[in-house]
Amino acid sequence: MAPSTITSRTKAAGKEAGHSLSQASLSPALNEALKKLRTDFSVSTEKLREIVAEFEKELAAGLEKQRQNIAMYPTWVFGLPSGREEGQYLTIDLGGTNLRVCWITLNGPDHHTEIEQDMYKLPSHVKTGSAEELWNLIADSLANFIKKHNLKGTSEDPLPLGFTFSYPVQQDHVDRGTLVTWTKGFEIDGVEGQDVVVQLGEAIEKRNLPVRIVALVNDTVGAMIASAYNDPETIIGAIFGTGCNAAYMENAGSVPKLREFAAGADLKPDTPIAINCEYGAFDNTHCVLPRTKYDVEIDNKSPKRNEQAFEKMSAGLYLGELFRLVLVDLSEQGLLFRGEDVERIRSQAYCMDTGFLSSQENDTLDARQDRFEELVGFRPSVEDLEFCHLLAEVIAVRGARLSACGIAAICKKKGITSGHVAADGSVANKHPHFKARWKQAMGEILEWPEDRETDPITLTSAEDGSGIGAAIITAMTMKNIREGNLVGIQDGGPFAKRG
Structure with missing residues (x-):
């Protein structure tokens, strides 16, 4: 793929997201690396729907009995x-x-x-x-x-x-x-x-x-x-921040495991009870989520290996770490930061938070160089910064698209076709393009018409x-x-x- 093709594609993506991208070209080697990363981190419409179908099954299993991947905890609210x-x-x-x-x-x-x-x-x-x-x-x-x-x-x-x-x-x-x-x-x-x-x-x-x-x-x-x-149009509460999760109201009669609780045995079937999904643990068995080698590395080095699989691919705590691991990998291959001392990047896990990732996608060239220098002690070349800019977009887009899956699964399970998702968390409220990317994925999953005047389900900033x-x-x-x-x-x- 030629450098001009990469630039053209990212310009189009940037226009949709509401910001302009720089015109710097990448070397053939970096272009090839970016091309592979785009493929590895891509989540197609078909894949989104496959993930949501499995998500629905795990939501139902969590309501049925205890100790499932998605716990579906009754909260007694x-x-x-x-x-x-x-x-x-x-x-x-x-x-x-x-x-x-x-x-x-x-x-x-x-x-x-x-x-x-x-x-x-x-x-x-x-x-x-x-x-x-x-x-x-x-x-x-x-x-x-x-x-x-x-x-x-x-x-x-x-x-x-x-x-x-x-x-x-x-x-x-x-x-x-x-x-x-x-x-x-x-x-x-x-x-x-x-x-x-x-x-x-x-x-x-x-x-x-x-x-x-x-x-x-x-x-x-x-x-x-x-x-x-x-x-009153609120249908779901969601967190897109350090972690990820959602809650919604379920009828007691649709929660078979409530019979195991003394407080739940006599509830009327139509009693609404708030369910804390804890869906960051979706797909802990690694059946459907498209993990990259970087996702696997995060999981292997985490305090809770083989837990919180969905959270580790979509939540704010991990997006910056994915970014760092890619940079370490490519610098060790001699493709990035040539001649620079990258020890801080290599040795300091989680030193690049989601705010840093967002800055690489959205800030000016000078501001991005300043952020890098402050964090790692050197000012990357313009080419390196352009790659970082494009990589930040790749990782953030995947995170937003995956984040739509849990909400879409709840809506499909409950037959919800419209309403407001009250969203809190730094990713939802501080990343300037998260909501647009999330909305795009929701439309693909739920097959909203392209010519719609309004979105049936929207994110609102949570109180x-x-x-x-x-x-x-x-x-x-x-x-x-x-x-x-x-x-x-x-x-x-x-x-x-x-x-």
Whole structure:
């Protein structure tokens, strides 16, 4: 393939994505390398539909019984919010990068929500440390927040807390949850197989904090609930960020495994219950996803080999690492960065995050050179930067196309033909071309007409699911407690007394 052909094709792709590309030509050797990478990372329409068909099977299997690839965890959140929820609530969000503590005021029908919040960067050593380190960090941050904002509570009238914990948990009740496995690069000893609410609760009690954990919330469920509070067309909550996942409302009668739970045995078949899919684990058996040798390398070197197969090919934590591994490979072949010291690129896994990947696709030449120099200590040639620009596009396009598969599978399974997918996460909200590429893939999978005036299913930016969503779910749970509806609730405690 001639250099001009490569440039022409990427110009066309760039026009569709809404940005112009540079005109730099690549050497024949780099052209051949790029051609092969395009083939390896390509996901055709036919392949997308094949993936979605398998996805539907795994979704159904997860609803049928426990311990399937896609876990399909019941969350004991029943129905969408009324829009009239009100009150003041603490929330904690343990994400993949940050810890956030919030004091949220819900004002009911006017939907004017007030938020006071503090953000704490998670030290890297905590992510691979001990349970005691983790819970002490969270409890100390909570104590500092309560003191800083002069919040008042007592043992008889504690501050209600919604805890957003965005990792796979098996929930027997809305206020209990056992961590099944760490994801997003976490590997903290002493937490897997344990109830995270109990562990955090013990750390809170040691500090005599006037707080009671009312609800354990997955970020996808929070995104769906928070968005539905204002937008009745919300059908799914999704995360496209460090990890990937989605949640939706399923009828209890379509979840056979609910019969295994004491709280689920007597639910009416038409009771809507939020399901946390945890579909980052789709295709852990490697049946259908088109893995490259770089995907295999990421999996082999990860703390959880042969787990989270779909997440490792589509989520933000891994896109930059795929980019780095390709650069290392081609530099070792003598095709890139000739004469430069590439030790930093070679030795520092995950040093190129998704923000770096996005910058290589979207920033100016000078800005891209500056980013490279800051990270690795040298300024690549114009040809090398052009290749990086095109490679970033190849990897990001595949990620967006794969990201459409889980949502399309839920829609096909439920017969959903229109609505809004409330999307949160850095990839969805910060990469300038993700939504256009995702939409293109959705149209191919679901066979939307080319001449459509509007898209039947669209991405919307989620309300603050980890904050507002957790607060709304806490309000919904407390309402159930006050009304004596304790289905899916372990212990109403002092909140049962409130009017």
